[in-house]
Amino acid sequence: MPARGYIEINADKCKGCGLCISFCPQKLIRFSEKFNTKGYHPAEFHDPQKRCIACGFCYQMCPDSAITVYRFKGVTQNV
Amino acid sequence: MIKEMFLKKPKSLSEKEFTYCPGCHHGIVHRLIAEVIDELNIREKTIVVAPVGCSVFAYEFFYLDGTVAPHGRAPAVATGMKRALPDRIVFTYQGDGDLAAIGTAEIIHAANRGENITTIFINNAIYGMTGGQMAPTSLIGMKTTTTPYGRDPKKDGYPIHVCETLQNMKGVAYLERLTVSSPQEVIKAKKSIRKAFEAQINQIGFSLIEVLSTCPTNWGMTPVEAIKWLKENMVKEFPLGVFVDKTKGVN
Amino acid sequence: MSEKLMVKGTEAIAEAAIRAGCRNYFGYPITPQSELAEYMSRRLPQVGGTFLQAESEVAAVNMVYGAASTGKRVMTSTSSPGFSLMQEGISYIAAAQLPCVFVNVVRGGPGLGDIQPAQSDYFQATKGGGHGDYRLIVLAPSTLQEAVELTYLAFDLADEYRNPALILADGLMGQMMEPVEFPEFRDLKTLPKHEWALTGCNEREPNKVTSFNIDPYELEKMNKVYQEKYLRIIKKEKRWENYMTEDAEYLFVAYGTMARIIKTVVRKAREEGIKAGLFRPITLWPYPYEELHELSEKVGFVLTVEMSAGQMIEDVRLAVSGRTKVFFYGRTAGVIPTPNEVLEELKKKIGMVKV
Numbered sequence: 001m002p003a004r005g006y007i008e009i010n011a012d013k014c015k016g017c018g019l020c021i022s023f024c025p026q027k028l029i030r031f032s033e034k035f036n037t038k039g040y041h042p043a044e045f046h047d048p049q050k051r052c053i054a055c056g057f058c059y060q061m062c063p064d065s066a067i068t069v070y071r072f073k074g075v076t077q078n079v
Numbered sequence: 080m081i082k083e084m085f086l087k088k089p090k091s092l093s094e095k096e097f098t099y100c101p102g103c104h105h106g107i108v109h110r111l112i113a114e115v116i117d118e119l120n121i122r123e124k125t126i127v128v129a130p131v132g133c134s135v136f137a138y139e140f141f142y143l144d145g146t147v148a149p150h151g152r153a154p155a156v157a158t159g160m161k162r163a164l165p166d167r168i169v170f171t172y173q174g175d176g177d178l179a180a181i182g183t184a185e186i187i188h189a190a191n192r193g194e195n196i197t198t199i200f201i202n203n204a205i206y207g208m209t210g211g212q213m214a215p216t217s218l219i220g221m222k223t224t225t226t227p228y229g230r231d232p233k234k235d236g237y238p239i240h241v242c243e244t245l246q247n248m249k250g251v252a253y254l255e256r257l258t259v260s261s262p263q264e265v266i267k268a269k270k271s272i273r274k275a276f277e278a279q280i281n282q283i284g285f286s287l288i289e290v291l292s293t294c295p296t297n298w299g300m301t302p303v304e305a306i307k308w309l310k311e312n313m314v315k316e317f318p319l320g321v322f323v324d325k326t327k328g329v330n
Numbered sequence: 331m332s333e334k335l336m337v338k339g340t341e342a343i344a345e346a347a348i349r350a351g352c353r354n355y356f357g358y359p360i361t362p363q364s365e366l367a368e369y370m371s372r373r374l375p376q377v378g379g380t381f382l383q384a385e386s387e388v389a390a391v392n393m394v395y396g397a398a399s400t401g402k403r404v405m406t407s408t409s410s411p412g413f414s415l416m417q418e419g420i421s422y423i424a425a426a427q428l429p430c431v432f433v434n435v436v437r438g439g440p441g442l443g444d445i446q447p448a449q450s451d452y453f454q455a456t457k458g459g460g461h462g463d464y465r466l467i468v469l470a471p472s473t474l475q476e477a478v479e480l481t482y483l484a485f486d487l488a489d490e491y492r493n494p495a496l497i498l499a500d501g502l503m504g505q506m507m508e509p510v511e512f513p514e515f516r517d518l519k520t521l522p523k524h525e526w527a528l529t530g531c532n533e534r535e536p537n538k539v540t541s542f543n544i545d546p547y548e549l550e551k552m553n554k555v556y557q558e559k560y561l562r563i564i565k566k567e568k569r570w571e572n573y574m575t576e577d578a579e580y581l582f583v584a585y586g587t588m589a590r591i592i593k594t595v596v597r598k599a600r601e602e603g604i605k606a607g608l609f610r611p612i613t614l615w616p617y618p619y620e621e622l623h624e625l626s627e628k629v630g631f632v633l634t635v636e637m638s639a640g641q642m643i644e645d646v647r648l649a650v651s652g653r654t655k656v657f658f659y660g661r662t663a664g665v666i667p668t669p670n671e672v673l674e675e676l677k678k679k680i681g682m683v684k685v
Contacts, residue, residue: 005085017102017295017302023262040101057262059086063106064097069086093536124530128396138538144528146399146539149422152392155384159396160528162380163354163404167530185392188385 446664
């Protein structure tokens with residue numbers, strides 16, 4: 001099944017709280033090994049198998065509005 | 080494949096980065112308020128009144144006209160604004176120390192007058208900005224920097240219940256306690272915040288949303304642990320639900 | 331100007347405020363000025379204004395903050411203990427540079443004190459009763475006609491300088507009746523437009539009204555703005571009255587109700603051949619230091635008379651700067667000195683100086 005969408009994380013806005021990681025139902029977000037400008041390990045989107053369902057849970061839980069969610073048009077949405 | 084932006088930072092949030100600690104729920108609630116203001120198309124007539132506490136900068140975080148009130152006085156400041164400009168939308172954003180300790184008189188009287196304003200009340204059971212002291216809403220037995228042996232009701236009194244206190248006031252139009260501790264709860268919370276603002280738009284009276292929130296830093300937990308603690312402890316002391324809803328039947 | 335009307339002091343101030351374009355009043359009852367609030371509650375709805383009885387002076391001053399931040403003319407009135415409660419909000423209002431008008435009808439203190447006329451809130455009014463480096467424009471009328479004119483002026487000064495102004499009256503002025511001529515109603519459309527006001531950011535960038543800046547260098551910049559403004563006010567807005575001072579050998583300094591009584595003392599003294607005069611500051615801040623200094627060089631001594639234990643005398647001493655002797659006479663707790671007792675005091679001091 002193709003991905004229904006993807007997310008972008010503004011790494012410099014991210015404070016590495018991990019809420020998006022813990023609430024992603026597909027487990028597609030992880031902590032980056034790099035540091036951001038604030039000194040946090042920011043969240044990092046990792047979806048090699050294109051399993052993102054664009055549910056937006058990560059966006060909903062992000063306290064810093066660091067996540068933008070994109071949906072692909074024409075892919076069935078049934079979240 | 081054509082992509083479309085599905086969810087992104089709302090316009091009613093400014094470009095300023097939040098000064099909150101990692102995982103703090105203030106940021107989630109800020110975004111929900113901004114989304115509601117965007118969706119109701121009221122950004123250009125809305126004024127925010129920030130409190131004193133962690134969210135003292137809230138007036139900078141919203142892309143709205145705004146001010147910061149003296150500690151606890153936001154409902155009085157908002158009252159003055161609303162009386163001077165009745166067709167504008169005015170909301171206060173207050174924490175538990177601000178609203179339920181030093182500002183108790185102001186919130187009770189604004190509610191009782193049915194002041195046509197909206198209050199977003201963040202209850203995380205602790206003073207954040209000043210470094211984790213006991214709040215009026217701290218739980219029994221909760222250790223804080225001023226209750227190092229745990230909150231003792233004999234000495235420190237009991238957690239104050241704001242919604243239960245305000246629910247019998249005739250001026251209240253909408254009153255709900257909720258959390259933003261899961262994506263489902265966040266989506267639900269947004270609908271409630273929207274209702275609160277609609278109560279003001281429709282001039283039904285005073286509206287308040289109490290958000291049980293985490294303070295991972297001062298609770299000494301990770302953001303994920305803090306959510307678990309909130310669900311297991313705070314929700315027990317402060318039951319969730321709609322306490323007053325006079326919006327039914329009003330469009 | 332219209333015909334003369336017989337009115338009570340509190341009502342004269344209230345009506346003058348309405349004529350100056352004030353359409354918002356927030357207050358809390360306290361003797362001896364509750365009639366001002368009562369008058370507003372009756373009158374404001376007639377002119378499309380808002381009257382709200384707050385739950386406390388603390389709430390009232392913050393309602394003033396809110397209404398003032400929208401750029402509308404707004405006022406509150408209170409008496410000493412209530413004015414103390416307002417100090418927190420006044421400091422915020424001064425720092426956020428919000429124009430508004432306060433009326434303090436001073437009563438005997440400290441503490442709950444009593445409800446009689448006094449002048450013991452001078453320090454609080456002129457030196458900043460709240461925290462931080464700020465100033466109020468303080469106007470001290472001594473007749474009801476002057477109270478009307480200064481109230482009218484207070485709104486204009488507040489707007490011009492983006493600064494709170496205070497009418498410092500006392501219980502005697504609040505309760506007495508006098509014929510008064512009122513100024514015309516200000517056309518609300520002609521009132522100054524404030525581009526900083528919080529009105530909703532319709533087709534502009536958001537406005538922020540604040541007394542807060544966490545960065546000390548930025549906060550210092552804000553403080554410099556206040557201080558530069560205060561200097562402009564000092565330069566332009568000092569007001570005072572010289573009464574029979576041209577040939578005066580002995581100079582009284584008094585303000586408000588006390589100055590009114592001293593005018594009688596001056597006339598009585600002159601009937602007895604004593605050349606007395608009165609210097610009456612009308613603005614207590616900015617204080618007319620130089621003008622008093624100039625006069626003090628020409629007299630045998632200065633006698634400051636206050637309905638307090640001696641507060642303005644500190645400014646009198648600053649003004650006189652040792653050029654002549656400065657004496658004090660005062661009654662506290664709401665006791666009003668009579669002309670005869672002040673005249674006796676004057677004679678006593680003359681005797682002391684001659685010996």
